[in-house]
Structures are given as C-alpha cells and as structure tokens.
C-alpha cells in the first residue's frame with residue numbers, strides 16, 4: 001500500500017470490494033417435495049462448455065441440505081421490485097418458515113430439473129448439481145445449467161437491456177442497488 005492512495009479494508013470483509021453482485025434466490029426441494037430457497041450473492045459463472053455456474057453456500061443453510069438431497073436447484077435472478085422478498089428469503093431459514101407460503105413469490109414447475117423456479121423472477125437458470133467443493137466455511141456448489149430463460153423484452157442482443165431489466169444487486173448489509181439505464185462502452 002503506497003502513501004495515502006488507499007485506506008485499509010479488513011481482509012475478513014474484503015469481499016465487499018467485489019460487490020454489488022446480483023441477489024438471486026436459489027430454490028430446491030425437501031424430501032416431501034416442498035420447495036424452499038435462500039438468497040445468495042456469491043454466484044459466478046465458471047465454465048462455458050459445459051455451462052457451469054457456482055454458488056457459495058454455507059453448510060449451515062437449510063437450502064444446502066435440500067440441494068444435496070434433490071441433486072438439482074434453480075437460480076432465480078430478481079428484479080429490483082422484489083427487494084423485500086429477497087431480503088426475507090435471505091434472513092429466515094426454511095427450517096422454521098415456509099418461505100413460499102409467507103411471501104408473494106410462487107414456486108412453479110421447472111422444465112429440466114425437479115426443483116421449481118420462481119414465477120415472478122426476471123430470469124432462471126435450471127441446474128443439476130455437478131460438483132461440490134468445500135472451501136473454508138462455505139461449500140462451492142457447482143451447477144450445470146440445463147435450461148435458462150428470461151422475461152420477454154429483458155434482453156437485447158444477448159445481454160440484459162438495462163432500461164428494462166432492473167436486476168436486483170446486493171451492495172452489502174441491508175443495502176441493495178440496481179443497474180443504471182445506460183450501457184457504458186469503451
């Protein structure tokens with residue numbers, strides 16, 4: 001760190017320097033076929049062929065148990081107007097609360113996986129559990145994307161249209177943000 005160009009950030013919370021990140025809801029099923037899910041910000045694409053994405057999930061999450069049992073999950077990208085639902089799914093556990101029953105979100109049957117997706121989502125990635133890698137206090141859940149879809153008009157030329165798709169992003173703590181209207185090109 002040279003001179004006064006930077007101020008130190010605690011390494012334990014340095015991941016905040018990588019935010020904002022989309023606040024998605026990961027959905028899976030319990031052994032009785034009841035859906036549940038949790039909000040996750042720690043997602044990333046990891047491979048194009050095969051199409052793999054990852055979600056870093058604490059083994060303490062009920063959703064982790066469901067993904068292990070079901071062997072698949074859906075990743076649901078949300079519009080900014082679902083911020084209250086995202087926060088609810090990210091602060092309550094499915095062990096104690098039926099999150100779908102207590103929110104306005106609807107679990108709808110998926111096409112390629114057992115786990116349902118969220119009807120009100122902006123976009124959905126249906127994933128098979130491809131691998132799990134224990135890394136520190138989280139498990140990197142790697143999913144193979146079998147199917148993906150988006151609300152009509154939300155994409156233009158293969159990428160989100162920022163005027164239409166107001167993707168919900170997590171900035172940190174209780175702070176959320178969305179994308180600006182303009183695409184910035186170099």
Ligand SMILES: Cc1cc2nc3c(=O)[nH]c(=O)nc-3n(C[C@H](O)[C@H](O)[C@H](O)COP(=O)(O)O)c2cc1C
Nearest residue numbers: 038039040041042057058061062063090092093094
């Ligand atoms: C915005 C936001 C992002 C979150 N991101 C993650 C994440 O990436 N990984 C994780 O394990 N937990 C994450 N959480 C915490 C879980 O969503 C939370 O512990 C949830 O209550 C777990 O529910 P469950 O026990 O029903 O699975 C996040 C919470 C919020 C509010």
